[in-house]
Amino acid sequence: xTTQPVAVDDDTxxxxxxxxxxxxxxxxxxxxxxxxxxxxxxLRAGLDAELRDADADLLPGLAAAPADAVFIxxxxxxxxxxxxxAVLDLAGIPYVGSPxxxxxxxxDKPAAKSVxxxxxxxxxxxxxxxxxxxxxxxxxxxxxLIVARLGLPLMVKPASGGxxxxxxxxxxxxxxxxxxxxxxxxxxxxxxxxxxxGIELAVSVVDLGEGPQALPAVEIAPESxxxxxxxxxxPGLTEYHTPARVDDDVAQRAADAAVTVHRALxxxxxxxxxxxxxxxxxxxxLEVNVSPGLTETSMFPMAVEAAGHRLGDVLTRLLHQAAARx
Amino acid sequence: MSSxxxxxxxxxxxxxxxxxxxxxxxxxxxxxxxxxMKSSEIRALFSVVSRPEVVSLAGxxxxxxxxxxxxxxxxxxxxxxxxxxxxxxxxxxxGDPRLRERICDVMAxxxxxxxxxxxxxxxxxxxxxxxxxxxxxxxxGDVVLAEAPSYVGALGVFQAAQARVQHVLMDDxxxxxxxxxxxxxxxxxxxxxxxFLYTIPNFHNPAGVTLTEERRAKVMEIADRYDLLVVEDNPxxxxxxxxxxxxxxxxxxxxxxxxxxxxxxTFSPGLRVGWVLAPLAVxxxxxxxxxxxxxxxxxxxxxxxxxYLDTQPWQQQIKTFIELYRERRDATLESLSALMPPxxxxxxxxxxxxxxxxxxxxxxxxxxxxxxxxxxxxxVPGIGFYADGQGKEYMRLSYxxxxxxxxxxxxxxxxxxxEAELDLHTTFGSVDTGRFRAVRPSTPQVPAVEPITxxxxxxxxxxxx
Numbered sequence: 001x002t003t004q005p006v007a008v009d010d011d012t013x014x015x016x017x018x019x020x021x022x023x024x025x026x027x028x029x030x031x032x033x034x035x036x037x038x039x040x041x042x043l044r045a046g047l048d049a050e051l052r053d054a055d056a057d058l059l060p061g062l063a064a065a066p067a068d069a070v071f072i073x074x075x076x077x078x079x080x081x082x083x084x085x086a087v088l089d090l091a092g093i094p095y096v097g098s099p100x101x102x103x104x105x106x107x108d109k110p111a112a113k114s115v116x117x118x119x120x121x122x123x124x125x126x127x128x129x130x131x132x133x134x135x136x137x138x139x140x141x142x143x144x145l146i147v148a149r150l151g152l153p154l155m156v157k158p159a160s161g162g163x164x165x166x167x168x169x170x171x172x173x174x175x176x177x178x179x180x181x182x183x184x185x186x187x188x189x190x191x192x193x194x195x196x197x198g199i200e201l202a203v204s205v206v207d208l209g210e211g212p213q214a215l216p217a218v219e220i221a222p223e224s225x226x227x228x229x230x231x232x233x234x235p236g237l238t239e240y241h242t243p244a245r246v247d248d249d250v251a252q253r254a255a256d257a258a259v260t261v262h263r264a265l266x267x268x269x270x271x272x273x274x275x276x277x278x279x280x281x282x283x284x285x286l287e288v289n290v291s292p293g294l295t296e297t298s299m300f301p302m303a304v305e306a307a308g309h310r311l312g313d314v315l316t317r318l319l320h321q322a323a324a325r326x
Numbered sequence: 327m328s329s330x331x332x333x334x335x336x337x338x339x340x341x342x343x344x345x346x347x348x349x350x351x352x353x354x355x356x357x358x359x360x361x362x363m364k365s366s367e368i369r370a371l372f373s374v375v376s377r378p379e380v381v382s383l384a385g386x387x388x389x390x391x392x393x394x395x396x397x398x399x400x401x402x403x404x405x406x407x408x409x410x411x412x413x414x415x416x417x418x419x420x421g422d423p424r425l426r427e428r429i430c431d432v433m434a435x436x437x438x439x440x441x442x443x444x445x446x447x448x449x450x451x452x453x454x455x456x457x458x459x460x461x462x463x464x465x466x467g468d469v470v471l472a473e474a475p476s477y478v479g480a481l482g483v484f485q486a487a488q489a490r491v492q493h494v495l496m497d498d499x500x501x502x503x504x505x506x507x508x509x510x511x512x513x514x515x516x517x518x519x520x521x522f523l524y525t526i527p528n529f530h531n532p533a534g535v536t537l538t539e540e541r542r543a544k545v546m547e548i549a550d551r552y553d554l555l556v557v558e559d560n561p562x563x564x565x566x567x568x569x570x571x572x573x574x575x576x577x578x579x580x581x582x583x584x585x586x587x588x589x590x591x592t593f594s595p596g597l598r599v600g601w602v603l604a605p606l607a608v609x610x611x612x613x614x615x616x617x618x619x620x621x622x623x624x625x626x627x628x629x630x631x632x633x634y635l636d637t638q639p640w641q642q643q644i645k646t647f648i649e650l651y652r653e654r655r656d657a658t659l660e661s662l663s664a665l666m667p668p669x670x671x672x673x674x675x676x677x678x679x680x681x682x683x684x685x686x687x688x689x690x691x692x693x694x695x696x697x698x699x700x701x702x703x704x705x706v707p708g709i710g711f712y713a714d715g716q717g718k719e720y721m722r723l724s725y726x727x728x729x730x731x732x733x734x735x736x737x738x739x740x741x742x743x744x745e746a747e748l749d750l751h752t753t754f755g756s757v758d759t760g761r762f763r764a765v766r767p768s769t770p771q772v773p774a775v776e777p778i779t780x781x782x783x784x785x786x787x788x789x790x791x
Binding site for chain 1: 350356697755
């Protein structure tokens with residue numbers, strides 16, 4: 001896998017970027033951390049960048065001081081489900097990242113899995129059900145069917161959302177009801193997936209004007225064995241290996257899978273696809289993030305660095321592309 | 327439009343330093359006491375609290391805007407322009423003598439009439455006072471007794487000192503003396519070194535309850551019999567709604583009680599001025615410890631507090647605070663009674679900042695927090711107030727900061743969250759909601775005498791619409 005060196009334009013100092021971060025979701029803190037990193041990287045790259053929350057002051061602020069392009073570092077709903085992008089479209093303000101409709105699709109993890117599977121990428125078998133189905137048909141009977149069909153262990157996670165919030169590995173059938181209860185606190189639909197054991201990879205994709213390209217895969221090796229919220233955001237609790245410690249052909253298949261996912265879902269500019277490589281070397285798609293984390297412990301910036309670039313330069317390039325779409 | 331210009335490869339001009347695979351090259355070197363310091367989902371969820379759409383019943387922030395801000399502002403301005411040579415300079419490690427005199431006047435309001443300024447050490451909030459006391463007394467592995475639940479900031483201090491916390495039951499009347507004695511007997515049998523009892527007798531954080539007069543006597547009698555040192559933390563004692571301040575434990579025993587006081591709730595938490603009152607020998611060690619830690623408490627804020635006490639109607643100001651908090655407490659209790667589903671119980675504080683709420687059986691306050699965030703209401707899950715993983719079914723509600731109307735809205739949202747969780751538990755069989763629905767409003771929910779793990783009142787009685 002190769003990436004081209006990223007170069008910056010001579011007129012970068014003319015570009016004014018607004019970085020959206022915060023929002024009113026579970027991932028507000030992560031988003032603020034991402035947004036701060038992005039603003040610092042852009043300022044170092046010589047841009048005029050400003051951090052703004054997605055609140056009632058946003059649209060009047062953008063009207064009063066128009067931005068050449070917006071960078072969306074919002075995580076969780078609003079930022080990733082396409083809503084903010086749809087509003088920016090209405091306002092005619094260009095932004096970095098995927099269009100609203102593609103975000104809506106990627107945000108819905110079960111729908112995204114269907115599209116990705118149809119595009120030929122392997123993904124663990126799953127079922128996604130709302131609370132009402134369990135209530136109406138009887139939770140015990142439905143859970144029995146799930147276990148009979150998908151086996152154990154299972155991954156239980158909210159059907160939308162990121163940062164591993166609410167995601168749990170369930171190894172024993174008696175732990176399943178409690179996992180469902182805690183997962184439903186995050187949203188009305190739960191995604192239950194066959195658990196695949198293996199090497200976790202995060203493959204970032206960027207499109208710098210010549211089509212989507214995969215950056216070097218980041219291998220994730222959490223000390224606890226589970227890449228949960230604590231493992232993600234506490235430096236020292238997880239080892240990250242770039243390049244991943246996998247054979248070249250596996251790395252290539254992972255890169256191909258991430259690009260396929262990016263294209264199949266109609267994504268633009270940047271994405272991060274989470275994959276797992278099982279003992280046979282099969283690459284399984286887990287989920288895709290249209291607004292990948294950009295914190296100090298996030299995988300997208302690691303991949304950018306591993307490709308030999310500076311984050312600020314890549315983001316600057318993406319902002320210029322977005323501004324040109326106006 | 328911009329274009330790729332490979333003649334300016336940034337990576338070539340300034341190589342990016344390689345990352346450590348764990349992102350932290352010092353990961354293997356940290357002290358054992360830092361191992362509990364990790365990012366947590368709970369903390370992350372709290373970040374939404376800063377948004378105005380969210381009603382926060384979480385933080386215990388005093389209502390400082392009720393202070394005469396102009397008067398305080400000009401007072402502090404004069405301290406700098408008129409007394410800069412003192413107020414901007416290092417000071418005594420023990421604290422400003424004039425302030426220590428005034429602290430003795432404040433403590434006299436709670437019956438401590440024999441304190442000498444020489445026994446007072448001024449600290450950076452009472453939090454530093456507790457840290458100093460813990461440093462002076464506790465070795466790793468020693469036992470500290472604390473109420474169940476206890477102040478989360480104190481548990482943090484004890485954890486950092488690698489103390490083992492043994493919780494002691496409380497109920498609506500505060501710490502249960504029999505439980506204290508049982509804990510002491512247990513510890514003796516195990517050969518544990520019990521260094522002290524940490525207790526908040528007035529308007530407890532988080533439980534909201536107050537140790538009764540009768541129990542104060544019993545607790546001190548047990549302390550005497552078992553040669554137990556008592557650390558009395560009293561930040562809220564002057565904020566009672568219905569009666570004069572109660573007599574402090576320290577007023578009953580000057581040798582066995584170390585007293586922690588604070589101006590954070592009676593004046594300003596931002597000034598960070600608190601104090602420790604301790605017997606002279608202990609005071610000596612506390613001064614040495616504080617000098618090693620911070621050299622001296624900040625001069626400017628000490629002068630500010632002393633000047634405030636000298637020139638402003640501070641006792642009148644406390645009455646203003648009391649009226650404000652009483653109104654907010656009433657809004658909280660009325661809303662809870664009107665809106666919370668059966669099976670929920672809570673304490674009825676007559677001072678301070680907090681209501682301690684117990685959820686219907688089977689519900690977990692931490693697990694339902696994402697739903698609360700979605701509903702734009704915040705609270706603190708009870709589990710943080712225990713050192714041993716108890717407290718899942720509890721939450722702390724703070725009424726000190728939001729306006730009464732916001733409190734009513736917050737409780738309305740919280741009630742919906744609890745209802746939704748009950749619905750979920752019904753589906754998945756963890757909770758028999760029908761059992762709660764079957765409880766008639768006139769039936770007490772909680773046995774009147776049986777001590778429980780954490781206090782819960784029978785507030786539901788007769789209060790349902």
